[in-house]
Amino acid sequence: MRAGIGYVHLIDDDEIEASNLQRQTLFLPEDVGQSKALTAAHMLARINPLIKTRGTVARLDEDNAYELLDMAAGKPDLLLDCTDNFATRDIINRISVRYQIPLLSASAIAMQGQLALFEPQLDTGCYHCVFGSVVLDEAADERTCANSGVLASTTAVMGNLQANTALQYLGLTKNLLTNKLLIWDGSQMQQRLMGYRKDPQCPVCSSPIVNPL
Numbered sequence: 001m002r003a004g005i006g007y008v009h010l011i012d013d014d015e016i017e018a019s020n021l022q023r024q025t026l027f028l029p030e031d032v033g034q035s036k037a038l039t040a041a042h043m044l045a046r047i048n049p050l051i052k053t054r055g056t057v058a059r060l061d062e063d064n065a066y067e068l069l070d071m072a073a074g075k076p077d078l079l080l081d082c083t084d085n086f087a088t089r090d091i092i093n094r095i096s097v098r099y100q101i102p103l104l105s106a107s108a109i110a111m112q113g114q115l116a117l118f119e120p121q122l123d124t125g126c127y128h129c130v131f132g133s134v135v136l137d138e139a140a141d142e143r144t145c146a147n148s149g150v151l152a153s154t155t156a157v158m159g160n161l162q163a164n165t166a167l168q169y170l171g172l173t174k175n176l177l178t179n180k181l182l183i184w185d186g187s188q189m190q191q192r193l194m195g196y197r198k199d200p201q202c203p204v205c206s207s208p209i210v211n212p213l
């Protein structure tokens with residue numbers, strides 16, 4: 001985000017906690033209790049005044065997506081999922097499929113991270129095609145950063161891999177992860193790519209309600 005990709009819109013309804021500071025590097029101790037979206041947008045604008053930033057304090061869902069993402073003015077070039085739970089990732093994936101917006105999803109737990117770039121407009125399959133059974137697993141949803149722990153360096157690595165993928169996609173229209181899931185394991189210092197295919201039975205993307213803009 002510091003590199004400057006023109007316009008960054010951050011949406012988050014959460015507030016900064018002291019326990020976030022070791023891994024959420026845009027925040028300072030005096031920001032505790034403030035809005036994450038507004039504080040991060042403000043800090044990015046200070047770091048790089050050439051980019052346009054906007055922070056919105058809200059929880060994105062299928063009902064408010066059109067308005068929150070300001071799609072009357074045109075749809076976003078890319079959605080970046082930086083959330084920490086499967087339920088929200090599932091919602092963002094449904095928005096990606098419904099409005100045919102590419103989705104770059106990054107996640108991190110403990111010393112492991114995953115990264116994928118789905119392009120519903122090219123029928124590559126979606127987040128649900130890969131993680132369908134996990135999305136429906138409530139126990140898995142309990143394994144978030146907050147209650148399972150994440151090493152601060154894991155989110156730093158995954159955030160940078162996500163930025164690397166976003167910059168090349170937006171700047172060079174190159175998807176480095178077409179039908180591939182990147183798995184990074186910091187405990188073994190290993191990274192691997194796993195192929196995936198669109199699930200023809202996927203309840204989200206096999207016969208989606210598409211709202212093309």
Ligand SMILES: [Zn+2]
Pocket residue numbers: 125126127128129130198199202203204205206
């Ligand atoms: Zn799917």
